[in-house]
Amino acid sequence: MDCCSERLKGAEVRIGDSSDNNNPVCGTVNDVSQATITLSCKGLVGRYVSVVIPGRAEYLQLCEVEVYGTEAQDLVNLARSGAVRQSSTYRPEYSSITAIDGNKETNIFSHPCAHTNNDNPSWWQLDLRNWYNVQTVVIVNRKDCCSERLKGAEVRIGYSSDNNNPVCGTISDVSQATITLNCKGMEGRYVSVLIPGRAEYLTLCEVEVYGDEITSYTK
Numbered sequence: 001m002d003c004c005s006e007r008l009k010g011a012e013v014r015i016g017d018s019s020d021n022n023n024p025v026c027g028t029v030n031d032v033s034q035a036t037i038t039l040s041c042k043g044l045v046g047r048y049v050s051v052v053i054p055g056r057a058e059y060l061q062l063c064e065v066e067v068y069g070t071e072a073q074d075l076v077n078l079a080r081s082g083a084v085r086q087s088s089t090y091r092p093e094y095s096s097i098t099a100i101d102g103n104k105e106t107n108i109f110s111h112p113c114a115h116t117n118n119d120n121p122s123w124w125q126l127d128l129r130n131w132y133n134v135q136t137v138v139i140v141n142r143k144d145c146c147s148e149r150l151k152g153a154e155v156r157i158g159y160s161s162d163n164n165n166p167v168c169g170t171i172s173d174v175s176q177a178t179i180t181l182n183c184k185g186m187e188g189r190y191v192s193v194l195i196p197g198r199a200e201y202l203t204l205c206e207v208e209v210y211g212d213e214i215t216s217y218t219k
Contacts, residue, residue, distance in 0.1 A: 024182035106143035120199035140206035
């Protein structure tokens with residue numbers, strides 16, 4: 001704290017499996033009045049931890065970084081055992097279940113992806129069949145064309161089957177095929193991907209959901 005602590009303000013801590021500093025954000029440094037800053041990442045899973053100052057040229061100075069967690073063991077994709085539906089189906093081969101078949105092919109002509117009509121809103125919904133604290137949702141977008149259609153889509157998690165649950169996150173960057181959202185233990189049974197506010201085709205080549213079963217339900 002000899003000088004220049006304000007340089008760290010706005011820095012993002014990102015955690016995930018990408019080495020390109022585009023992983024989900026654990027938190028943002030807003031208060032630099034203290035020398036030690038602690039961020040709770042609530043079980044965010046990943047191999048890489050990055051500190052990034054976005055949007056401006058700046059010096060980044062870190063006197064010490066400590067990371068605490070547990071090794072991720074036997075992560076189970078909860079989506080594979082769920083039930084799915086969507087607002088409509090563009091063609092029979094583009095049914096909702098193709099988004100949880102374990103195939104991450106991003107060319108829809110090589111392997112079918114879930115694909116709706118030009119609905120308003122268009123949506124896809126997963127019933128996990130039980131209650132979970134959802135930590136991470138991974139979406140594989142179509143890349144042979146039309147990836148921009150997914151921009152603005154919301155991922156919602158909760159106990160309602162009406163697609164009106166709380167928002168885990170909104171997809172703003174579709175430059176990569178794989179999009180990871182940190183849901184920080186949000187509770188729910190239903191996971192929805194919804195494009196609000198406009199008529200649009202929704203295409204999902206794969207959806208993966210990771211979390212922990214809720215054994216004591218107090219809602």
